[in-house]
Amino acid sequence: MTWIDDDAFGPQHPFGPQTLAYGLVDEGLAVRVGNQALPLAELNLGERLEPLVKAENLNPLLAAGRIAWSELRARLTEIVTASGAPAGARLVSLSTAKLPFAVGDYVDYYSSRNHAENVGRMFRPDAAPLLPNWTHLPVGYHGRSGTVVGSGTPVVRPKGQRKAPDAAEPSYGPSTRLDIEAEIGFVCGGPVTSEVRTRNAAEHIFGVAVVNDWSARDIQAWEYVPLGPYLGKSFATSIGKWITPLDAFSAARVPVPEQPNTLLDYLVSEEPSGLDIRLEVQWNGTIVARPPFAEMNWSFDQQLAHMTVNGATVRPGDLFASGTVSGKNKEERGSFLELSWGGKEPIELADGSTRTFLEDGDTIVITGWAPGPDGSVVGLSEVTGTIRPAA
Amino acid sequence: MTWIDDDAFGPQHPFGPQTLAYGLVDEGLAVRVGNQALPLAELNLGERLEPLVKAENLNPLLAAGRIAWSELRARLTEIVTASGAPAGARLVSLSTAKLPFAVGDYVDYYSSRNHAENVGRMFRPDAAPLLPNWTHLPVGYHGRSGTVVGSGTPVVRPKGQRKAPDAAEPSYGPSTRLDIEAEIGFVCGGPVTSEVRTRNAAEHIFGVAVVNDWSARDIQAWEYVPLGPYLGKSFATSIGKWITPLDAFSAARVPVPEQPNTLLDYLVSEEPSGLDIRLEVQWNGTIVARPPFAEMNWSFDQQLAHMTVNGATVRPGDLFASGTVSGKNKEERGSFLELSWGGKEPIELADGSTRTFLEDGDTIVITGWAPGPDGSVVGLSEVTGTIRPAA
Numbered sequence: 001m002t003w004i005d006d007d008a009f010g011p012q013h014p015f016g017p018q019t020l021a022y023g024l025v026d027e028g029l030a031v032r033v034g035n036q037a038l039p040l041a042e043l044n045l046g047e048r049l050e051p052l053v054k055a056e057n058l059n060p061l062l063a064a065g066r067i068a069w070s071e072l073r074a075r076l077t078e079i080v081t082a083s084g085a086p087a088g089a090r091l092v093s094l095s096t097a098k099l100p101f102a103v104g105d106y107v108d109y110y111s112s113r114n115h116a117e118n119v120g121r122m123f124r125p126d127a128a129p130l131l132p133n134w135t136h137l138p139v140g141y142h143g144r145s146g147t148v149v150g151s152g153t154p155v156v157r158p159k160g161q162r163k164a165p166d167a168a169e170p171s172y173g174p175s176t177r178l179d180i181e182a183e184i185g186f187v188c189g190g191p192v193t194s195e196v197r198t199r200n201a202a203e204h205i206f207g208v209a210v211v212n213d214w215s216a217r218d219i220q221a222w223e224y225v226p227l228g229p230y231l232g233k234s235f236a237t238s239i240g241k242w243i244t245p246l247d248a249f250s251a252a253r254v255p256v257p258e259q260p261n262t263l264l265d266y267l268v269s270e271e272p273s274g275l276d277i278r279l280e281v282q283w284n285g286t287i288v289a290r291p292p293f294a295e296m297n298w299s300f301d302q303q304l305a306h307m308t309v310n311g312a313t314v315r316p317g318d319l320f321a322s323g324t325v326s327g328k329n330k331e332e333r334g335s336f337l338e339l340s341w342g343g344k345e346p347i348e349l350a351d352g353s354t355r356t357f358l359e360d361g362d363t364i365v366i367t368g369w370a371p372g373p374d375g376s377v378v379g380l381s382e383v384t385g386t387i388r389p390a391a
Numbered sequence: 392m393t394w395i396d397d398d399a400f401g402p403q404h405p406f407g408p409q410t411l412a413y414g415l416v417d418e419g420l421a422v423r424v425g426n427q428a429l430p431l432a433e434l435n436l437g438e439r440l441e442p443l444v445k446a447e448n449l450n451p452l453l454a455a456g457r458i459a460w461s462e463l464r465a466r467l468t469e470i471v472t473a474s475g476a477p478a479g480a481r482l483v484s485l486s487t488a489k490l491p492f493a494v495g496d497y498v499d500y501y502s503s504r505n506h507a508e509n510v511g512r513m514f515r516p517d518a519a520p521l522l523p524n525w526t527h528l529p530v531g532y533h534g535r536s537g538t539v540v541g542s543g544t545p546v547v548r549p550k551g552q553r554k555a556p557d558a559a560e561p562s563y564g565p566s567t568r569l570d571i572e573a574e575i576g577f578v579c580g581g582p583v584t585s586e587v588r589t590r591n592a593a594e595h596i597f598g599v600a601v602v603n604d605w606s607a608r609d610i611q612a613w614e615y616v617p618l619g620p621y622l623g624k625s626f627a628t629s630i631g632k633w634i635t636p637l638d639a640f641s642a643a644r645v646p647v648p649e650q651p652n653t654l655l656d657y658l659v660s661e662e663p664s665g666l667d668i669r670l671e672v673q674w675n676g677t678i679v680a681r682p683p684f685a686e687m688n689w690s691f692d693q694q695l696a697h698m699t700v701n702g703a704t705v706r707p708g709d710l711f712a713s714g715t716v717s718g719k720n721k722e723e724r725g726s727f728l729e730l731s732w733g734g735k736e737p738i739e740l741a742d743g744s745t746r747t748f749l750e751d752g753d754t755i756v757i758t759g760w761a762p763g764p765d766g767s768v769v770g771l772s773e774v775t776g777t778i779r780p781a782a
Contacts, residue, residue, distance in 0.1 A: 104536075104537055105536055105537045110618060120617075132554075133613055133614060133616065136552065136561050137613075137614060139614070139617075139621075140621055141533070141618040141620075143533060145495075145496055146495055146703075146704055146709065147703050156702050158701035159586075159701060159702070160701045161527065161700070169652070169653075170528075170655065172655045194782070195550075222528075223528060225524065225617075226522060226530075226615065226616075227531065227615075228532050228617070228618040229618065230498075230530075230531055230532050230533070231697070231698075232701075234533070234698075234701060235703050261560070264562075266563060306622070309552070310549035310550060310622040310623075310626045311547050311549050311550070311626045311627075312535060312537075312622070312625045312626050313537055313538060391702065
């Protein structure tokens, strides 16, 4: 037993001492211990770390780099596992948590082959489902960083322009095909000003979070050629408010499934860099999917190496997400577009109602966890959002 | 004559009192007067404006909104046209100017029909050059805001993955088709948290700048389906270091060319919102193109209305660019892809050498100006960049 008085704090709990996710509450930067938060500002952390944890958000810590991250995690592990409460320690509510970092650039990948093939079949029914570049590089694009919001932020149904394939002209109105994308996001340190090798990628990745990349499929389908998704995605992207350090996933590393072709050297992953994160999607309380992140075909080290191969710099707070996580099986698909097969196969919820896409008032909760050391469980902070009617 | 001792300061000069572009020099925020800079921090501007101009960059002024922008411009007009030097006024060098604002999100549009058709003919030779959505909405996508750099920053030739149409496999190496895109960018105030109507768009646009959206065509052509350009663009985007206020373009407003179809209401432009800006592209000192911004088919008010129609918010410092400006005539095209027709028609420079795409050591200068009130000329700050060899 440690000094922390929380039934949910122990190795069998997702936010036990093996996790130590970082967040921001009214009392400042904090680490999550079970269902409470331990603010960092008053702890005795030494003169190098203390200015970092007294900052207004995680960005100075992100900029401090991996040595500081490791030092802080080691010190916090000592503190939370001590039998007596250290000086300055007090536990506070999680309820005031907010998005804990300023997002730099936000890149969204497309790294599930199952997802890419499913979307290809629906959006481009007359062509091969997978485009020729997909197995050679992690396809991705920039999203809107200014509309990345913390879990719990309501999502207003977007309005916009769309055109059904059989319509003569486009029309304007609230999206009728509002969807989710269950993803995993990576929060970067930096600045990184030179090309990142896959073997060094973990040096620049601070932590991991669940992401819901809300998507208006009707808007997206009409707008996306030739420059990619824009308004179909830019209204909101939700992220878990506690960032689980990459270090917490040491027992969750798995090999990335091999591509069917030889990869260019800069994309070869030199160690198991897949992560065995299990996601669960709840729609108004009904579990509708369990997407397996371990099946993703491009991993964070390949994505970061690709992002920087052209000389692009990375800033502390840059976020990149994996793309929709979809497994081989139907009940493992991370979007409603796939689960309902373009709206043709309704999904039944526990209350007997059926859904294809999101209705006003619907609430989505996406949770995630991974195996931790010694049989423990490493938690990811849930992402929730409720749909509000169009403005 | 005013107190400003600069031969280049007068209504016939592009940076005369009719322009008053804002920038950031070692002495702080400043306004450009001819070939010198007038720092703002020591001027008597009143208690509301003084904190804004003493900030570390333009963002607090961007956040202050149009009333403050108009008040500051009026007061500076008085100051620079006075016969005697006001208290606190001193002129300093332009040479220390740097990018004067922190870029929020960067969106790049694709609003020249001439350009879109030219690119369509080259990238998709077997299809109609213009995709069906193009005349119904301003096609755009998010670029990388972290690699927007001020004019003069050298551009390192990007490396990456590309595959020639006739190659069996993709290859890795420095881009062999490095290009420019001559564009106009708009710098936003904000935050804007509700949908912007076209008639109110000017309330949220602070100023205008020349942009060079450097593009690696070989990387772009292989990567861009289905999610749009990514590494082909993300290595660098250059912008002029002095932001010309939108207010300076009152005499340059021209109607936007009509689309061939009826527009949805939210995209109807209610006043002439095209801008008669003339661009000039110099390649190692040879003028190779004079792209006419007045021919653009989507205007800033339509672009901002579109950007926010889905509920996306705008932050102070958000930047959106027009897309390549290309006129009907060959010598008006704003990219080398178009000028050399995909590399098939070399361009001859004044020294007798020829070019298709950029070579290491090449320097590009893009300048711009517009008609001002009473026969004056309103200047845009030039964008220059020299290509350095791949790392």
